[in-house]
Amino acid sequence: MTAVSEAATSSAMRTREATVRRFAVTDMVFRTATRLSAMLVLVLLGGVAISLVAGSWEALSKFGFSFLTTESWNPVTENFGALAPIYGTIVTSAIAILIAVPIGIGIAVFLTELCPRPLRRPIGIAVELLAGIPSIIYGIWGLFVFAPFLQTTVQPFIIWLFKGIPGLDSLFAGPPYGIGLLTSSLILAIMVLPFITSITKDVFDTVPAVLKESAYGIGCTTWEVTRRVTIPYTRVGIMGGVMLGLGRALGETMAVTFVIGNAHRISASLFAPGTTISATIANEFTEADGNLYTSSLVSLGLILFIITFIILALARYMLLRIDSRTGA
Amino acid sequence: MSTAQSLHQSRKRKNGVMMTLCVVAAGIGLAWLALILGALLYKGLSGVSLSVFTEMTPPPGDAGGLLNAIYGSIVMTIIGIFVGTPIGVLAGTYMAEYGRFSKLTTVVRFINDILLSAPSIIIGLFVYELMVRPMGHFSAIAGAVALSILVIPVVVRTTEDMLNLVPNALREAGTAIGAPRWVVIRSVAYRAALSGIVTGILLAIARISGETAPLLFTALNNQFWSSNLNAPMASLPVTIFQFALSPYEEWQQLAWTGALIITLTVLGLSIIARSLTGRREDR
Numbered sequence: 324m325t326a327v328s329e330a331a332t333s334s335a336m337r338t339r340e341a342t343v344r345r346f347a348v349t350d351m352v353f354r355t356a357t358r359l360s361a362m363l364v365l366v367l368l369g370g371v372a373i374s375l376v377a378g379s380w381e382a383l384s385k386f387g388f389s390f391l392t393t394e395s396w397n398p399v400t401e402n403f404g405a406l407a408p409i410y411g412t413i414v415t416s417a418i419a420i421l422i423a424v425p426i427g428i429g430i431a432v433f434l435t436e437l438c439p440r441p442l443r444r445p446i447g448i449a450v451e452l453l454a455g456i457p458s459i460i461y462g463i464w465g466l467f468v469f470a471p472f473l474q475t476t477v478q479p480f481i482i483w484l485f486k487g488i489p490g491l492d493s494l495f496a497g498p499p500y501g502i503g504l505l506t507s508s509l510i511l512a513i514m515v516l517p518f519i520t521s522i523t524k525d526v527f528d529t530v531p532a533v534l535k536e537s538a539y540g541i542g543c544t545t546w547e548v549t550r551r552v553t554i555p556y557t558r559v560g561i562m563g564g565v566m567l568g569l570g571r572a573l574g575e576t577m578a579v580t581f582v583i584g585n586a587h588r589i590s591a592s593l594f595a596p597g598t599t600i601s602a603t604i605a606n607e608f609t610e611a612d613g614n615l616y617t618s619s620l621v622s623l624g625l626i627l628f629i630i631t632f633i634i635l636a637l638a639r640y641m642l643l644r645i646d647s648r649t650g651a
Numbered sequence: 652m653s654t655a656q657s658l659h660q661s662r663k664r665k666n667g668v669m670m671t672l673c674v675v676a677a678g679i680g681l682a683w684l685a686l687i688l689g690a691l692l693y694k695g696l697s698g699v700s701l702s703v704f705t706e707m708t709p710p711p712g713d714a715g716g717l718l719n720a721i722y723g724s725i726v727m728t729i730i731g732i733f734v735g736t737p738i739g740v741l742a743g744t745y746m747a748e749y750g751r752f753s754k755l756t757t758v759v760r761f762i763n764d765i766l767l768s769a770p771s772i773i774i775g776l777f778v779y780e781l782m783v784r785p786m787g788h789f790s791a792i793a794g795a796v797a798l799s800i801l802v803i804p805v806v807v808r809t810t811e812d813m814l815n816l817v818p819n820a821l822r823e824a825g826t827a828i829g830a831p832r833w834v835v836i837r838s839v840a841y842r843a844a845l846s847g848i849v850t851g852i853l854l855a856i857a858r859i860s861g862e863t864a865p866l867l868f869t870a871l872n873n874q875f876w877s878s879n880l881n882a883p884m885a886s887l888p889v890t891i892f893q894f895a896l897s898p899y900e901e902w903q904q905l906a907w908t909g910a911l912i913i914t915l916t917v918l919g920l921s922i923i924a925r926s927l928t929g930r931r932e933d934r
Contacts, residue, residue, distance in 0.1 A: 346831040353833035357745035360738045361759045364807060367800060368762050371773060374780035429676025437670060438677075448925060450680050455921045456687065456914060457861020459888050463895045463910050467903075468690045513683050520680065544666035567768060574770025576864040577892065601772045601864070608779075608868045624776040628769075635765045 375628055378621035381614055390622060396587035396603075398611070403619035405626060407587045411597040412627070415504055415579065416572035418593075419511035424565055426512075427519030428554075434520075435527045435553075436545050447524065454517035462581030465510045466502070470582055473509075474501030478594055496592040502584045505593040510578050515568035522564030526557040526645055560645035566638030570631050576601035600627045688914070695911025698904045707876055708890060711899045717909050719876045720890040723791065726878070727870060727886060728860050730795035735802025736852055742803070743810025743848075748836050751815075760811070767804040774800050775865035783869060791877075791884035794870025801862060802855040809851025813844040846927045853924035857917045863888035887913055 382403065383390060393404020434447055478499030485491040530553050538548045554561070584596020585606050598606075600623045611617045702716045709715025742763075746756045778797040783789055817840050825835035841848070871883040872893060891909045894902035 350831045350833045354749050357741045357749055360741035361745040364742055364759050364763050371777045374777050378780045426676045429673040430680050433673040433677040449684055453684050455857055455917055459863045459891055460910050460914050464687050464690055544662055546666040546669040570768050576772045604772055605867055624773055628773050631770055635768050639764045
């Protein structure tokens with residue numbers, strides 16, 4: 324009787340031990356799989372950096388630092404310089420941000436302070452849907468609807484308005500093509516608007532209600548509460564959102580490719596066609612013959628990668644600071 | 652008294668002006684959405700017919716459809732999702748479960764957020780150097796890999812966020828009845844976070860189904876029907892790009908119709924994704 328039960332117990336112990344061991348092994352396998360996947364994310368970014376450096380080596384070793392300061396881009400003589408695309412990228416992104424930031428903050432204030440509660444969610448979703456529309460849609464819309472509209476109405480009016488005013492008349496010099504730097508900037512502004520809005524709205528929501536209510540309590544108006552309490556409290560977060568939008572604008576490809584005109588030159592006028600780094604790559608990469616041409620385009624990609632990496636890292640750093648403050 | 656009153660008046664006026672500007676800003680934001688959708692519907696709907704879904708992309712000046720482009724987009728999106736999702740979910744699992752407080756998680760989160768907003772054309776260049784150059788030709792599989800690299804950061808982000816929302820008491824209950832960690836993760840944490848993880852996958856599909864830049868020099872384009880993964884393959888966004896910039900009216904019309912199809916797909920996916928997590932956000 325006892326012998327039988329002892330045997331049963333020991334066999335139960337054995338299966339139990341085996342099960343525990345099996346559990347330990349599967350757990351370790353699963354754990355390693357998750358860890359390797361997490362590391363793969365790092366490997367991806369490292370791989371991007373290494374492959375870009377390797378691909379751009381030929382052009383960078385031939386042109387050296389002058390690649391950054393040369394305006395000429397001549398596939399026939401194989402003389403390449405990145406100045407015009409860099410100029411176009413920075414100018415279009417800067418104008419886009421200048422336009423999108425005030426509007427984005429305005430929408431965020433509207434959503435957090437003014438909007439009737441039942442409308443808040445639908446409008447917030449609608450603005451975020453703008454962010455989901457693929458960039459090629461903005462491109463085709465910009466080329467066939469927006470650019471002709473600018474060409475026939477807005478641009479002639481601006482040219483007429485600033486005629487004869489020194490500085491401004493060369494900034495807005497004709498002829499109105501429709502496509503060009505300004506059109507690209509406007510399209511980019513529309514595209515980064517949802518990013519800036521949704522982040523600004525999120526950081527506005529982190530302001531403690533007590534802070535705002537005490538300001539309202541001493542008689543501040545909604546604008547004063549926004550200007551003196553909400554914005555100072557969330558300044559870092561808003562900057563993070565702006566940088567994130569800037570990162571998007573700098574790297575945006577398809578929409579800009581449609582409306583920028585793809586001209587490798589630097590013009591004073593914002594109405595003139597230009598080019599950006601990403602538009603140059605998108606337009607010319609598959610047609611590039613010769614290793615030096617391809618390598619020059621990859622070098623452009625490397626420059627864009629470095630610029631956006633710095634901007635995005637700054638953005639994340641600023642947003643992290645807001646997060647850790649609300650977490651504490 | 653009168654100065655106090657005029658100060659009050661000017662403050663009120665300033666408030667009124669600024670708040671009106673905010674309402675105008677919101678109006679502008681919504682107006683763009685309406686303008687873009689309106690133009691898409693107006694120009695795209697007139698070209699929608701059965702032949703769009705049954706015929707191949709035509710040579711210049713001919714009527715035709717978008718069948719091979721739609722097929723290519725679906726194939727590459729599916730492969731991209733099937734490659735990218737498991738990696739993304741596993742990485743997110745590590746960050747939220749095993750390594751929640753490890754240094755690796757902090758670094759991965761930072762790098763992942765940068766990958767999330769990195770220009771997609773850079774990913775295209777990467778895959779070109781990684782696959783197209785060694786293989787010597789453009790291929791659908793390279794396009795799918797580029798798309799899967801775009802999927803990973805989206806899925807990692809949502810998986811981590813959603814797993815972090817699962818209450819620890821649930822995990823402890825699982826551990827208390829003797830379940831090993833990976834069983835707890837699989838049957839408790841994943842189950843509780845399922846709708847959130849699915850949302851992430853839907854958002855990833857929405858993102859890559861409209862991506863053009865990473866496909867331009869990986870999958871290239873193809874005028875004809877091709878189901879060979881080792882050869883260039885057409886896709887809806889690249890076809891739109893090529894057709895919209897062409898001088899032929901039939902091609903431009905097809906580009907608008909394709910644009911309408913993509914937009915409706917993407918908007919539909921994002922609305923479904925949002926309704927899945929909608930209740931959680933309201934809390």
